Amino acid sequence: MKINIQTFSNVQETEINIICNQLTPEIERLVSLIRIMDMKFTGEKNGQIHILDISKILYIDTVDKKTFFYTKTDVYETPLRLYELEEQLEGTEFFRANKSCIVNFEQIQSLKSDLDGRILLTMSNNEKLYVSRQYSPFVKKKLGVK
DSSP, X not given: OOOOOOXXXXXXXXXXXXXXXXXXXXXXXXXXXXXXXXXXXXXXXTTEEEEEEGGGOOEEEEETTEEEEEOSSOEEEESSOHHHHHHHTTTSSEEEEETTEEEEGGGXXXXXXXXXXOEEEEETTSOEEEEOTTTHHHHHHHHTOO
16 A cells, blocks of 8 residues: 655645545545544533544443443433434444444454354453344454354
């Protein structure tokens, strides 16, 4: 892979161009990482609004009609619905794991097949989550497993 960087003093906005002979999983991953690097969400904790870098979010979960961002050490509430977040995170490393949870693929430490086609995820903070049978084909495809 060849990387070229050009700087021009009159440029208003940074532009990234990828020139390739075909779109590969590696290039898709690179694009996803670039998108994640620039995205931020806000979440509330202890009456304060915090700006969160989405790459630090392990997963997003809905409990009792409330949506939460989970990082390694903290939990933040967001007024956004899970489907709204899923739309905003399209094209990134986040994926729907079950009916109430979106997971950051980059924060998965290990995976294990479970009963009934489910997958048990161990996140980077050692928390365990399940990918339901309905969403497990996506994870297997991403890993290149049949």
